[in-house]
Amino acid sequence: MTQITPIPTILSAVLKEVRPRQWMKNLLVFAPLFFAQMVSDVARFSTTAQLFVVFCLCASSVYIFNDVIDKTEDQKHPLKKHRPIASGQLSIAHAVVLCVVFLTIAALLSAAFPLKTQLTVVAYIFLNVLYSLWLKRIAIVEIFTITAMYIFRIIAGGTAIAVSISSWIILVTFFLSLFLIVGKRRVEIERNAHNGTTNGDTRMVLAQYSPAFLNELLAIAIAGASIAYGLYTVETGIPYLLYTSAFVMFGLFRYLYAIHHKTAVEAPEMMVTHDPWIAGTVLAWVISICIIFYA
Numbered sequence: 001m002t003q004i005t006p007i008p009t010i011l012s013a014v015l016k017e018v019r020p021r022q023w024m025k026n027l028l029v030f031a032p033l034f035f036a037q038m039v040s041d042v043a044r045f046s047t048t049a050q051l052f053v054v055f056c057l058c059a060s061s062v063y064i065f066n067d068v069i070d071k072t073e074d075q076k077h078p079l080k081k082h083r084p085i086a087s088g089q090l091s092i093a094h095a096v097v098l099c100v101v102f103l104t105i106a107a108l109l110s111a112a113f114p115l116k117t118q119l120t121v122v123a124y125i126f127l128n129v130l131y132s133l134w135l136k137r138i139a140i141v142e143i144f145t146i147t148a149m150y151i152f153r154i155i156a157g158g159t160a161i162a163v164s165i166s167s168w169i170i171l172v173t174f175f176l177s178l179f180l181i182v183g184k185r186r187v188e189i190e191r192n193a194h195n196g197t198t199n200g201d202t203r204m205v206l207a208q209y210s211p212a213f214l215n216e217l218l219a220i221a222i223a224g225a226s227i228a229y230g231l232y233t234v235e236t237g238i239p240y241l242l243y244t245s246a247f248v249m250f251g252l253f254r255y256l257y258a259i260h261h262k263t264a265v266e267a268p269e270m271m272v273t274h275d276p277w278i279a280g281t282v283l284a285w286v287i288s289i290c291i292i293f294y295a
Contacts, residue, residue: 013084014098017067018060024269026055028150028173029157036163037293044161050109051160054121055153057106062128064099068092069132073204079266116159124152139208143181143217150177168232175224180268182221183255186214187264194262218259222252240292247285254278 029051038044067074067085074086084090103125110118127148136142154173158165189206229248233241254277258264265271271278 010090010094013089014094017064017084017090017095017098018102019063020056021267021270022059022063023056025150026052026059026153028153029055029160031154031169031173032158032163032165033161034289034293035166035169038161038163039294041161044163047113047160048157051113051117051156054106054109054113055124055156057102057109058121058125058128061099061102061106062125062132064095064102065129066132068095113160114162117156120152120156120159124149124156127152137204139205142205143178143185146181147174147177150174166232166235168228168235171228172225172232175221175228179218179221179225179252179255182214182217183259183264184266184268185209186211186218186259187266189214190259190262191266218256222256225252238292241289244285244288244292247281247288251278251281251285254281 030048033039033041033044033048064085067083070080071086071092074080074083080086085092085095106121110121113121127145131142131145131149135145150173151170154165154170157163185206188203189209189211192206226245226249230242230245233245254275255264255268255271258271258275258278263275265274272282273279
């Protein structure tokens with residue numbers, strides 16, 4: 001007799017599979033609205049919130065697709081083997097249905113957006129598919145591909161509400177995402193060395209990197225991010241904005257410190273809850289920016 005999986009078990013697996021904690025990255029769509037000082041514009045805020053939902057649905061669909069493709073590889077990973085698809089908690093059939101439903105809802109919600117926004121969302125999905133099938137196995141290319149996904153969120157956020165995006169904001173996003181992604185690769189290699197695991201077994205592209213090389217990339221990325229943000233604060237001419245560079249620099253240095261002292265977690269976005277210094281710095285930066293822009 002075929003055993004029927006209980007509904008609560010399936011729902012629990014679905015919630016784990018769609019990775020809601022990763023939706024934090026999609027808050028980038030609010031950046032153009034925030035830096036244009038239009039958060040109080042109800043219509044634009046509502047449009048951006050809708051776009052946030054679209055990117056969350058698309059991102060979750062991509063995670064599902066990637067986990068289906070990587071099921072065998074994930075089963076060898078010390079952490080990824082616990083994912084619903086790799087562990088068998090969620091069948092591939094259920095995963096495919098969920099992916100189609102999410103993309104259908106995203107398409108319906110995207111119909112209200114300008115053509116440029118729709119094309120950006122499509123480009124985001126297409127690039128993610130290419131990444132899952134091919135690009136993630138190519139050193140450097142895989143890092144730049146993920147960086148492009150961050151920038152697509154910024155561009156979509158700007159086109160959806162017809163707001164011009166500062167070139168400096170794009171550059172800050174570019175270098176900051178590079179820093180976080182390279183940092184993640186560095187942490188993964190460190191973790192594998194500690195566990196005695198072969199890099200190629202957990203993530204194929206890791207075998208093409210060395211700690212020394214990634215350290216050089218981290219230095220370049222942190223320099224680019226700090227300089228780009230500093231120039232942005234000067235270009236705007238907004239009083240006191242320049243001083244928020246101190247929070248940005250401290251946050252970057254603290255994450256770099258965590259990487260080299262083996263206290264950084266594999267998911268960079270989780271450092272906000274993992275490291276109280278980074279959490280406090282992010283909070284201080286947000287409060288100071290809100291005061292400068294909206295007080």
